[in-house]
Amino acid sequence: MNLTENIYKLKGKIMHYAWGGDAFIPEFLGIDNPEHQPFAEYWMGAHPLASSELYTIEGQVSLYKLIKEDPSLMISESVFTRFGELPYLLKVQDVKDILSIQVHPSKTEAEKGFDREEAAGIPIDAPYRNYKDRNHKPEMLVALSDFWLLHGFRQKAAIEKVLEETPEFTILAPLFKREGLQSLFQFVMEMEQPEVNAILINLVKREIRKKNDGELTKEMPGWWVAKLFEGKDEIGNIDRAVFSIYLFNIVNLDPGQGLFQGAGIPHAYMQGQCVELMANSDNVLRAGLTPKHIDVPELIKHTHFESIVPAVMTGEDVLPGEKIYSCPVPDFGIAKIDLTAELGYSNTAVSLEIMVVTSGGALVNNRLVLKRGEAFAVLPGAGYTIQASGTCTLFKAFVPVV
Numbered sequence: 349m350n351l352t353e354n355i356y357k358l359k360g361k362i363m364h365y366a367w368g369g370d371a372f373i374p375e376f377l378g379i380d381n382p383e384h385q386p387f388a389e390y391w392m393g394a395h396p397l398a399s400s401e402l403y404t405i406e407g408q409v410s411l412y413k414l415i416k417e418d419p420s421l422m423i424s425e426s427v428f429t430r431f432g433e434l435p436y437l438l439k440v441q442d443v444k445d446i447l448s449i450q451v452h453p454s455k456t457e458a459e460k461g462f463d464r465e466e467a468a469g470i471p472i473d474a475p476y477r478n479y480k481d482r483n484h485k486p487e488m489l490v491a492l493s494d495f496w497l498l499h500g501f502r503q504k505a506a507i508e509k510v511l512e513e514t515p516e517f518t519i520l521a522p523l524f525k526r527e528g529l530q531s532l533f534q535f536v537m538e539m540e541q542p543e544v545n546a547i548l549i550n551l552v553k554r555e556i557r558k559k560n561d562g563e564l565t566k567e568m569p570g571w572w573v574a575k576l577f578e579g580k581d582e583i584g585n586i587d588r589a590v591f592s593i594y595l596f597n598i599v600n601l602d603p604g605q606g607l608f609q610g611a612g613i614p615h616a617y618m619q620g621q622c623v624e625l626m627a628n629s630d631n632v633l634r635a636g637l638t639p640k641h642i643d644v645p646e647l648i649k650h651t652h653f654e655s656i657v658p659a660v661m662t663g664e665d666v667l668p669g670e671k672i673y674s675c676p677v678p679d680f681g682i683a684k685i686d687l688t689a690e691l692g693y694s695n696t697a698v699s700l701e702i703m704v705v706t707s708g709g710a711l712v713n714n715r716l717v718l719k720r721g722e723a724f725a726v727l728p729g730a731g732y733t734i735q736a737s738g739t740c741t742l743f744k745a746f747v748p749v750v
């Protein structure tokens with residue numbers, strides 16, 4: 349089809365995963381949710397199964413299709429040569445319940461893993477399949493609200509302390525001191541379920557009681573452990589991920605703070621709203637809090653067993669009003685643009701750029717009017733200006749130039 353403009357309003361896709369909240373995304377998009385369905389994610393990109401649509405003079409057209417038809421116009425020759433597709437997916441997320449604890453493989457590991465499973469004849473949709481594609485899945489998140497997540501292993505001394513001070517964990521302390529993090533993690537991941545239940549039952553009961561009595565805060569693992577059992581009549585089988593909640597850093601981000609989840613770093617989003625930018629991939633190795641397949645040897649192989657201090661970012665100023673959060677991957681970059689009636693923004697798109705307004709309203713090229721929750725796409729090479737009537741915040745996803 350003939351595209352007459354180089355900037356289009358974009359309509360994303362809503363994902364109703366069970367862990368999502370029922371209010372934030374409907375309010376963000378200005379739609380009703382009378383049945384209180386969970387609205388977990390709003391996807392802006394060209395995922396083949398859930399592509400966004402551009403509003404053209406011929407109606408709504410799939411971005412995926414437009415890229416297929418004319419990749420050099422839509423994503424530029426250089427991005428097409430390097431990635432063969434739009435390499436990023438931009439999301440708005442509303443996390444009500446803790447997501448699965450997960451690790452993503454590196455690009456090389458994903459390629460090897462995918463080829464291995466293909467060669468073994470494992471169907472792509474088999475529940476025990478680990479690698480759905482040959483891509484890595486780095487994720488960058490920037491908080492829109494007070495946001496909580498698990499991210500990487502805590503410092504050795506902190507883990508030692510929790511193992512010694514928690515009566516149920518004292519039997520694990522010698523193993524950790526003798527053999528380290530990997531042995532400890534592997535031991536709890538391979539433990540039989542009845543044993544997991546036996547070790548954790550009193551701890552879980554105690555944390556539930558302490559949370560009810562107001563003795564816990566969100567900085568404490570127990571708060572999140574107790575939350576897992578809220579609304580349940582009985583404790584039942586206890587997810588072994590409960591161990592992990594005590595071993596990982598609990599990170600609290602303020603609005604505007606970002607954190608990058610690189611290959612091998614175990615993580616789980618726990619609560620809050622964020623913008624997330626990720627590579628197009630479904631390669632997730634899970635470590636609990638999920639009914640899905642857990643492949644312990646594969647998970648162990650790809651997990652970085654080292655203590656880390658979460659590298660929380662606040663963004664670096666690049667232009668007046670614009671901050672870039674540095675993502676150490678070639679696939680994508682993300683910027684936050686804060687405008688006022690006095691401070692506008694103008695730039696030239698370095699790639700296909702997708703922008704979403706997260707607060708206020710904006711006028712693009714004196715033509716497109718956008719309010720909170722609305723998004724637009726700018727074709728590579730197109731110049732654009734953004735004006736705000738009051739304060740306005742946008743997030744911009746792009747492919748960095750090499």
Ligand SMILES: [Zn+2]
Binds near residue numbers: 487
């Ligand atoms: Zn992840």
